[in-house]
Amino acid sequence: MPDISSRYDGLGVGFAPYLQPPEPGVVRWTVGEPGFDTPSEVIEAAIKGLEEGNTKYTRGPGSMELCQAVSEYLARHHSVEVGAEDVIITPGAKQALLYSFMITTMPGDEAILLAPSWASYEPMLNLIGAVPVNVPVRKDNFHPDLDAIRTAVTERTRMILVNSPCNPTGAVFTPAELQEIVDIAVEHDLWIVSDEIYARLVWMDYPHVSPYALPGGSERTLIVNGWSKSWAMTGMRLGFLAGPSNAMGAAMKSQANSASHVPTFLMHAAAVALGCDDSVEQFNQEYLKRREIMTEGLSELPGLRVIEPEGAFYVFVDVTGTGMTDIEFADGALEAGVQLIPTSLITGGEGFVRISYATDEEAIYEGLRRLRTWLVD
Secondary structure (H helix, E strand, O other): OOOOOOOOOOOOOOOOHHHHOOOOOOEEEOOOOOOOOOOHHHHHHHHHHHHOOOOOOOOOOOOHHHHHHHHHHHHHHHOOOHHHEEEEEOOOOHHHHHHHHHHHHOOOEEEEEEOOOOOHHHHHHHHHHOOEEEEEOOOOOOOOHHHHHHHHHHEEEEEEEEEEOOOOOOOOOHHHHHHHHHHHHHHHHEEEEEEEOOOOEOOOOOOOHHHHHHOOOOOEEEEEEEEOOOOOOOHHHHEEEEEEHHHHHHHHHHHHOOOOOHHHHHHHHHHHHHOOOOOHHHHHHHHHHHHHOOOOHHHOOOOOOEEEOOOOOEEEEEEEEEEEEEEHHHHHHOOOOOOOOOHHHOOOOOOOEEEEEOHHHHHHHHHHHHHHHHHHO
16 A cells, blocks of 8 residues: 655644534534624525526636625725735635745745644645744734744745734734834745734724735735635635735636636625625624623633633633643533633644634523533532
8 A cells, every 4th residue: 555645744733633523512612613694695696606507617816806806805994905816716715825825935945923823824834845933922912022023034934924813812913013024024025924814803993904005015915815704604615815916926826726716606706795894793793792701701710811802703711820731621621511722732822722702692601601610619
């Protein structure tokens, strides 16, 4: 029997062991999936696309209608000016990330991650032979340690990855912090990959800012975003990549030689979603309520340190005060009937657990009750 490629040796799978559906009756606080139905007008547009026979091959980067809609959306919401011809519609934001890593690095090149970071970044980089360099964020608020980033840059560094709002920490970087990261990238002629999948989920009094929109950022920033989080469309697997023309030319080659394009009948539905601002606002108001319920409830439990999440829909909780490791805490919580994620599974996450409050209020209240029974009663 032949051996598989050695590129998979030791390759991690991130949070996967703790994302499996639990036994019936267990409260699930793990998945980063909106607890809402996809807006009805999006569903109707997808059905109409099927009924009209939009099941054939089409333009690889996505229909011009959809790419133009993304261009206008970025300008309207994030002050990003990028033409429709420099937008690629991808099978999920994860695919856009993989393309961006392939575009910005070669085997042996270094890419700076702000640790702890989302579980798939490091394995993706390892898969293509790039070298992830994990730079710890500040522990008081999970914002970037700019001096540490500067120190981490070497002659092999090619890219800095930014994820704001951040999964798993919930941090939203300030415009000033992002400008300093852009300045570092300009000084050393580096790419920036900006994962903006949570860009509409900001709970601070300052907005999400894309590095692309800052001075020096447009010629070196690749924007990764998609429809999963803000429009509750996780299963439709729709993302996009936008950025400088040379990088998007490479992205088109990546797509042409791998995925071809996303489902044709979903393209108009995706364009419709970008106009569903009322649904996004409604979802966000619910997230704010659930965020308050979750953080207040967790703060009342002994041994837990809760830093107020600034964006996305996760709480990053320090459990070291309980005397348990994060693995022990997660396993004990599961025995108590609550599934959550220990983040020592990723670099820099030791001693913390990630909790999603995207679930419904009933599951939040019931999970808090079970944890209180376990830890207090």
